[in-house]
Amino acid sequence: MERLALFCSGSGTNAQAIIDHFAGHPTIRVGCLLANKADAFALERARKAGIPTLVFDKAMLNEQTAVDAFLAEHGTTCLVLAGFLWLVPARLLRRYPGRVLNIHPALLPDFGGPGMYGHRVHAAVAAAGRPESGITIHLADEVYDRGQVLFQARTPLAPGATAAEIEAQVRALELQHYPTVIEQFLQTYQPGAVQ
Secondary structure, eight states, X not given: OEEEEEEESSOOHHHHHHHHHHTTOSSEEEEEEEESSXXXXXXXXXXXXXOOEEEOOHHHHHHTSXXXXXXXXXXXXXXXXXXXXXXXXXXXXXXXXXXXXXXXXXXXXXXXXXXXXXXXXXXXHHHHTOSEEEEEEEEOOSSTTOSOEEEEEEEEOOTTOOHHHHHHHHHHHHHHHHHHHHHHHHHHOOTTSOO
């Protein structure tokens, strides 16, 4: 049984889509949800679904006791970043090699890196006048938005599209694709095949 640990920082719309997708799944479950903000609405979504939660700060994440113990307690086999804004510590990348997934709201390698998240990404795409945007689902590593790309989906943009309009289009792609890409990845994953 695969058990996902969702890492969130905000409202948790992607987390909700993942929770809903895997409810009753025969081989994949959302085992727990962790958030680095006590007021993240993702926590409430998890509680309503009966999923254990943990709120942590940067010290807890880096000290490798509370977070690691929580993940172990819930049998975690894969970390899924769903709107999580911090880098995952190297020790967790080593503990879950090739099994830390992230979604980015643009077509990497463009519009990625430190400080490029959420509305900032869509504003940058709008300012650049790009004819399309999209999502990138990738394996996380020690550098923001650098890891191996697993999947991209694109959406054409109207000339002069605003950041809010781009965000709505990209969010629809996230909710549509992230859960299914996670499922496909876990069902075809071979240990050692992804570095």
